[in-house]
Amino acid sequence: MVHAEASTFTDGLTKREVYAQVLEQARTLFEGQRNWVCNLSNTASLLYHALHSLPSPLNMTNWCGFYVLDPKTPNQLILGPFQGHVACQTIAFGKGVCGTAAETKITQLVPDVETFPGHISCDGNSQSEIVVPIIQGGKVVAIIDIDCAVKSGFNSEDQASLEELASILAESCDF
Amino acid sequence: MVHAEASTFTDGLTKREVYAQVLEQARTLFEGQRNWVCNLSNTASLLYHALHSLPSPLNMTNWCGFYVLDPKTPNQLILGPFQGHVACQTIAFGKGVCGTAAETKITQLVPDVETFPGHISCDGNSQSEIVVPIIQGGKVVAIIDIDCAVKSGFNSEDQASLEELASILAESCDF
Numbered sequence: 001m002v003h004a005e006a007s008t009f010t011d012g013l014t015k016r017e018v019y020a021q022v023l024e025q026a027r028t029l030f031e032g033q034r035n036w037v038c039n040l041s042n043t044a045s046l047l048y049h050a051l052h053s054l055p056s057p058l059n060m061t062n063w064c065g066f067y068v069l070d071p072k073t074p075n076q077l078i079l080g081p082f083q084g085h086v087a088c089q090t091i092a093f094g095k096g097v098c099g100t101a102a103e104t105k106i107t108q109l110v111p112d113v114e115t116f117p118g119h120i121s122c123d124g125n126s127q128s129e130i131v132v133p134i135i136q137g138g139k140v141v142a143i144i145d146i147d148c149a150v151k152s153g154f155n156s157e158d159q160a161s162l163e164e165l166a167s168i169l170a171e172s173c174d175f
Numbered sequence: 176m177v178h179a180e181a182s183t184f185t186d187g188l189t190k191r192e193v194y195a196q197v198l199e200q201a202r203t204l205f206e207g208q209r210n211w212v213c214n215l216s217n218t219a220s221l222l223y224h225a226l227h228s229l230p231s232p233l234n235m236t237n238w239c240g241f242y243v244l245d246p247k248t249p250n251q252l253i254l255g256p257f258q259g260h261v262a263c264q265t266i267a268f269g270k271g272v273c274g275t276a277a278e279t280k281i282t283q284l285v286p287d288v289e290t291f292p293g294h295i296s297c298d299g300n301s302q303s304e305i306v307v308p309i310i311q312g313g314k315v316v317a318i319i320d321i322d323c324a325v326k327s328g329f330n331s332e333d334q335a336s337l338e339e340l341a342s343i344l345a346e347s348c349d350f
Contacts, residue, residue: 004238004260004298025261033264035247037212038254041240045261063179065216072210079213081256085179086204086220089213123179 002029007046009053019161022050026165030172039173040066040142041081043165047146048083056150058158062125063147067091067098068175069140077102080142088122096120101131102140107159111152128153134166134175141175177204182221184228194336197225201340205347214348215241215317216256218340222321223258231325233333237300238322242266242273243350244315252277255317263297271295276306277315282334286327303328307337309345316350 006025009018029042048064065082072078075093093103096119101108108131113119116129126147134142144162148154181200184193204217223239240257247253250268268278271294276283283306288294291304301322309317319337323329 001295002261002263002297004262004300007261029261029264035245035253035264037243037256038264041254041256042261042264045257045259049260068212070210078210079216081212081216082220083258084220085224086177086182086200086217087179088177089204089208089210089217120176122177125179 002042006042007049009050011053013053015054015058015157018050018054019157022046023161023164023168026168027172030168034172034174036068036142036173036175037081039169040068043169044081044083047144047165051146057128057148057153060149060153061146062149063087063123063145065145066142067102067145068142075103077143082145084147085123088120091120097129097131098143098145101133101143105133105135105140107132107163109154109156109159111154113147123147125149127151130154130158130162132159132162132166134170136170136175141170144169177217181217182224184225186228188228190229190233190332193225193229194332197221198336198339198343201343202347205343209347209349211243211317211348211350212256214344215243218344219256219258222319222340226321232303232323232328235324235328236321237324238262238298238320240320241317242277242320243317250278252318257320259322260298263295266295272304272306273318273320276308276318280308280310280315282307282338284329284331284334286329288322298322300324302326305329305333305337307334307341309341309350311345311350316345319344 063084066080067077070076070078226236238259241255242252245251245253
């Protein structure tokens with residue numbers, strides 16, 4: 001049975017070790033379960049607690065979750081499962097960091113959100129952000145969105161691991 | 176635009192005041208938005224942060240979220256949006272506190288989960304629990320599930336407010 005301890009991370013691990021545990025736990029969680037709401041809900045928790053087990057800046061992660069394609073409105077993202085404070089409900093493709101990742105299908109690594117053209121400020125505490133598209137059959141079906149309360153929260157190591165996580169989610173979930 | 180501050184609660188409010196703010200914010204959030212994943216995701220955040228703004232025992236809430244009907248398996252709940260640590264993915268109707276609320280359509284207020292017959296221990300830290308069914312057209316479509324890390328975390332005042340929240344969710348979401 002899945003247990004809360006899946007999202008408990010020992011202090012003192014390196015970022016590489018923590019992400020390896022996230023990817024391994026994610027693969028285990030998705031065995032025999034393809035429901036996207038269930039899997040994204042547990043993944044948001046897994047990632048949030050993983051990042052909070054690491055030193056600054058990653059323990060300053062203030063929002064971690066997902067937006068998915070809005071089934072009612074074309075070219076629009078709608079809020080999915082997350083950990084953190086209440087968030088914007090919908091985001092048009094091309095708008096802000098999330099909308100840009102959805103439109104371009106390219107990860108957006110943003111060290112300072114204030115400098116990002118058209119940045120949508122759901123939470124004034126967020127200072128840096130990474131958004132990774134989840135692509136299924138060539139189409140963006142969802143995005144991973146993580147905000148950090150300090151600048152330069154994420155780097156290429158986060159990007160590589162989160163892109164691997166996005167790939168696992170694309171293979172493991174029926175969106 | 177919906178903003179993170181919707182889930183920021185001033186310290187020093189009474190439980191009654193905090194729940195009144197939760198219900199008002201929930202109604203505002205759901206205006207013009209009936210997507211259940213979006214609405215349950217924001218509601219889990221709203222509730223979690225509301226409870227954490229209150230004194231003990233409510234600030235000891237360690238899990239706050241939803242299970243919904245599993246679209247693939249009859250008489251089974253599946254994990255929905257939540258705040259907290261990774262959780263059990265599916266729960267059969269009739270099993271544990273959540274399954275009992277789903278089967279009986281009656282709120283389960285459990286001061287000590289260890290004494291509840293067939294309790295499912297997703298998280299060994301949880302000591303008390305409240306589960307409120309969300310009923311649409313006479314049918315349970317989801318449940319609100321809140322765990323507390325101390326015994327007797329919830330009382331009849333929580334029950335009344337959460338039942339009102341369940342009623343708002345039933346009216347406001349297309350499940």
